[in-house]
Amino acid sequence: MLLVFSTAAGAQSTTGNSSAVLPVEGSPGEVLMISLTENPGNIANIILEEKNGSQITGGKVFKLNGTETILLALPSTLSAGNYELRAHDNEENPVQQIEFTVLPKRFRQERISLNRGLTILRTTDEERKREEALEIQAIYALFNPASVYGDLSFISPIRFDTLDYFRVSSEYGDRRLFQYSNETSSRSIHTGIDMATREGVEVYAAAPGRVVLAKDRIISGMSVVLEHLPGVYSIYFHLKSIEVETGELVEQAQVIGTVGMSGLATGPHLHWEIRVNGVAVDPKPLTQVVIPDTIHATSIGE
Numbered sequence: 001m002l003l004v005f006s007t008a009a010g011a012q013s014t015t016g017n018s019s020a021v022l023p024v025e026g027s028p029g030e031v032l033m034i035s036l037t038e039n040p041g042n043i044a045n046i047i048l049e050e051k052n053g054s055q056i057t058g059g060k061v062f063k064l065n066g067t068e069t070i071l072l073a074l075p076s077t078l079s080a081g082n083y084e085l086r087a088h089d090n091e092e093n094p095v096q097q098i099e100f101t102v103l104p105k106r107f108r109q110e111r112i113s114l115n116r117g118l119t120i121l122r123t124t125d126e127e128r129k130r131e132e133a134l135e136i137q138a139i140y141a142l143f144n145p146a147s148v149y150g151d152l153s154f155i156s157p158i159r160f161d162t163l164d165y166f167r168v169s170s171e172y173g174d175r176r177l178f179q180y181s182n183e184t185s186s187r188s189i190h191t192g193i194d195m196a197t198r199e200g201v202e203v204y205a206a207a208p209g210r211v212v213l214a215k216d217r218i219i220s221g222m223s224v225v226l227e228h229l230p231g232v233y234s235i236y237f238h239l240k241s242i243e244v245e246t247g248e249l250v251e252q253a254q255v256i257g258t259v260g261m262s263g264l265a266t267g268p269h270l271h272w273e274i275r276v277n278g279v280a281v282d283p284k285p286l287t288q289v290v291i292p293d294t295i296h297a298t299s300i301g302e
């Protein structure tokens with residue numbers, strides 16, 4: 001479920017009548033949609049901070065169906081506890097502040113053994129990986145208030161109902177231990193969900209949007225990134241083929257490519273990810289067509 005907070009819903013603030021209703025709690029991986037149907041304090045952005053003042057995540061205002069809206073994405077790495085939510089106007093003056101509670105959430109542990117070829121892929125060519133990481137991080141950080149192509153409702157990028165073989169092989173937020181063929185290991189956190197299926201199965205745009213990246217990358221292989229809303233992107237990795245070009249507008253359910261195992265993948269699967277203001281969030285609560293639960297994890301990538 002997507003949590004929506006609206007100024008019409010009542011008062012929960014600490015600063016009196018002329019303030020907006022802000023969310024007071026959330027879980028790691030969640031997106032909070034704050035609809036400022038009334039915005040007496042002229043809120044322009046909201047920042048989530050540690051008690052010591054260090055910033056964790058934030059969101060800026062944009063117009064969605066005529067309503068001033070801010071999206072706040074909570075990273076999967078957020079520890080349970082108390083935080084501060086601060087709202088500012090467009091001159092960065094603080095206009096509202098409330099205490100915010102992050103609820104506890106457990107993620108799965110996952111162990112992945114990589115053969116010699118995948119070990120070499122994951123542990124070499126650091127310069128190209130760094131360049132590609134900088135390029136994609138810059139895309140995720142782009143916030144264009146005019147980029148409104150739909151709302152925050154997605155469909156599954158794979159039609160699981162008619163396929164003879166489909167399963168979620170890896171969940172959002174899985175804590176991963178990569179074991180290399182040379183006896184060393186490293187840890188990472190899975191930022192999307194992996195949907196294992198046959199090679200060549202069509203991959204659909206999960207929502208209307210604009211293609212902002214369509215290219216071959218070293219780890220993620222043939223990759224597509226779509227922009228849907230200001231700061232909201234969906235990501236499709238390890239494709240066999242790409243059917244769209246950068247700059248193109250796509251409709252929801254338009255074919256954007258096919259499932260493959262390009263880049264770092266131990267079997268054919270789609271890595272599907274959603275970023276909001278740079279933060280990878282759990283795609284499942286944002287997906288209208290239900291994605292089945294995990295059965296077993298054997299086909300893994302990044």
Ligand SMILES: [Zn+2]
Nearest residue numbers: 194271301302
């Ligand atoms: Zn993945």
